[in-house]
Amino acid sequence: MSKSEIAQIRPKSIGTSIPRREDPGLLTGRARYIADIVLPDMLHIAILRSPVAHGRIRHIDVAAAQAMPGVELVWTGQDCVARCPGITSSLEQAGFAVTVQPLLAHDEICFVGEGIAVVVAHSRAQAEDALERIDVDIEELPVVTDALTAVDGADLANAAVASNMIYHSNRVTDPVDEAFASAALTVEGRFKTPRVNASPMETRGFVASHDWTSAALTCWSATQMPSFIKTMIAIFLQFPEQNLEVITPAVGGGFGQKAHLHPEELLVCMLSIELGRPVSWIEDRQENLFRAPQAKQQLNEMALAVDNDGRFLALRDRVTTDSGAYNSLPWTPLVEGHAGILVATDPYRISALSAESLSVATNKCPIGAYRGVGFSAPTLAREVLIDRAARKLGLSPFEIRRRNVIRQEDFPYQTRAGMMIREGSFLETVDRLEAMVGYEDFRKRQQEARKEGRLLGLGISIFSEISGIGTRALNFLDYPLTSHDTATVRVEPTGKVTVTTGIVTSGQGHPTTLAQIAADAFGIPVEDVTILAGSTHHAVGFGTVASRSAVFGAGTIGRAAEIVRGRMRAVAARLLQATSDEIEMAQGLVHVRDDPGRGMPFAAVAGAAYFAEATHPEDFDPALEATAAFDPSDIVLANGGHAVIVEIDLETCMARVEKMYAVEDCGRMINPMIVEGQIRGGMAQGVGMTLLEELIHDDRGQLTTSTFQDYLLPTSRDIPDIEISHLETPSSLVPGGIKGMGESAMISTPAAVAGAVNDALACFDVAIEQFPASPQRIFEALSEAAVLDGASLPN
Secondary structure, eight states: OOHHHHHTSOOOOTTSOOOOTTHHHHHTTOSOBGGGOOOTTOEEEEEEEOSSSSEEEEEEEOHHHHTSTTEEEEEEHHHHHTTOOOEEEOOSOTTOOOEEEOSSOSSEEOSTTOEEEEEEESSHHHHHHHHTTOEEEEEEOOOOOOHHHHHHTTTTTTSOOSSOOEEEEEEEEOOOHHHHHHOSEEEEEEEEEOOBOOOOSSOOEEEEEEETTTTEEEEEEOOSOHHHHHHHHHHHTTOOGGGEEEEOOBOSOOTTTTSSOOHHHHHHHHHHHHHTSOEEEEOOHHHHHHHSOBBOOEEEEEEEEEOTTSOEEEEEEEEEEEEESSOOTTTOGGGTHHHHHTTTTTTBOOSOEEEEEEEEEOSSOOBOOOSSTTTHHHHHHHHHHHHHHHHHHTOOHHHHHHTTBOOGGGOSEEOTTSOEEOOOOHHHHHHHHHHHHTHHHHHHHHHHHHHTTOEEEEEEEEEEEEESOOHHHHHHTTOOOOOOEEEEEEEOTTSOEEEEESOOOSSSOHHHHHHHHHHHHHTOOGGGEEEEOSBTTTOOOOOSOTTOHHHHHHHHHHHHHHHHHHHHHHHHHHHHTSOGGGEEEETTEEEETTEEEEEEEHHHHHHHHHHOGGGOOTTOOOOOEEEEEEOOSSOEEEEEEEEEEEEEETTTTEEEEEEEEEEEEOBSOSOHHHHHHHHHHHHHHHHIIIIIOOOOBOTTOOBSOOSTTTSOOOOTTTOOOEEEEEEOOOOSSSGGGBOOOTTHHHHHHHHHHHHHHHHHHGGGTOOOOBSSOOHHHHHHHHHHTTOTTTOOOOO
């Protein structure tokens, strides 16, 4: 190649913030979401949902609905159970109760919003009109809405839910009594995190089209787990999996809510098979608030023992999770409390841990996965207690963490729950956050603000994140599952590269980051890479969950590319009269190491492999295509920290976030712009969970926050400037040193916000332990302490 041609070729793309290639379609409205799928003769469904939290169906009459204009079919639970008993969900754990969630309730109703009947009509409006003509007689039964009441047994005997289940797990039982008895200081609290909804911009949806001629079933799903959905449809409906395809169109956010098998998905498939026509279900927003998997509701009764120097001696935690009425497949409620106790001490050196979790069934919508699932609540409790201990010992919140984080000399470090931490930058994170905040200057500003009648507070949180969750991580979290993904990499005759992957995107930028990985694997421009994804015909993937896409993308693409690269090196070595080991690929060239002049264009080598047999070495396999699987050999850990400054208005008792800081170490970043977008979005969700959002049920199990007028989401006015800094500790377990980071901000930001609120109120010896920290809760806490009676602020 000429020097001018070489000069026009870009350097490596990994580590650069190239624009997301999917954005033009999203921003111009050309992207197709699930609601944009329109097929010939398509029908639409509406679901009659239970108005009571617990009851028994005495009688249901659908004749009037069936006679309505445009109605093709009306089914009740009895029609469904004859074809599919429901979604069976279990884990091989002692004490774990199996639940069978019906697609439509056919006898017992277990929560408000559970489906009772479905109408199939020519339009959604016609289907909804017909719902009003269904006559249902329900015998109301006693309701369990409080997990603690259920644990105490007050109502459990008289108000059975679907599983009548309390799952009790004692995972870590170190003897901690002596440590607490000898501790210089013990801090403890009862921290209640709210029940929340992930509230993706796009609600759930599913379309199925069954072709009686070919016996094929094609499905479109706004899902994060298409391969899983495909297999579950095959199992639960006894449908030949080889005749199934699940297509994932553009997905408007998932955040874990779309990482389950939903009853509606099986229901739509059954209806399409029954009618031989396409059937569409698009959830409306109120349905989403009532029926989509809910999340995060935990009580952490946590205590921390500390010595005179502020070093942690022991931690005790008892977690109660309000699981709702059924297990949500595949995660079950253990994804909250049980997973949480396994990371309760991270990332600190704590030599003794006693932790237990109880997952309790109630008459509420089932709980499921949501960004940072299981980890947000115990992190909040632990970090608030650490701040509390620092205040009592006269230490800065940074110093007490500095004395206790896992350090470089500690690696490899095994936590008391059994997780091996091999690498991380915990101490560096503390130091970086302190410098960003300007701690001493903040404390001076806080004192000055008090003189003006204003309350400022600083909260800090240090975290580690189990990312790229594969088999080892799932097994550590007590899920006896095997997880791996595959990818196929093909070099075309013209030197372009096509990657086929099972990884799907719901807004994270995967078409861009995966292309960057493939481009650097061959040393070509990212524009020369095409990513094929979004169909189960493409490849197998466990799902876009648990911060795993970057890790599994790097692993699968990297391994497949290495096979193809070896074949191209063999051809190039023959052409360039060198050995294969001497051949390198960079900047669109294939050349001899340390001698770029002895090289040729990448496309020329590809053409020779396809069309010039004389260039092939002996026993050469000319297929420039390979498929590879990947599963990390151990748990891949990212880490970092967050700091938040809040101001509380004493007149309105409203907490406003003034400034936010993030330090992220996710190994080698593929695209820093996308990483920072993930951080900003997760931090906004953390503010929502801690200050605004709460799904509130009354004692009859009725959801009282059923619209966005009541269920408050953060807006741009609630999220201030976010300052971000990066550290880099490459993973030794993943090609390229890459780690996942999609959940990190939602793991740690709630703790930092909660800490900031408590720091602002600490001058009154007032603490907030139930969240969100709404104006009402702050008002009640200050009133109880007689603060709002005109008393001046302490200095």
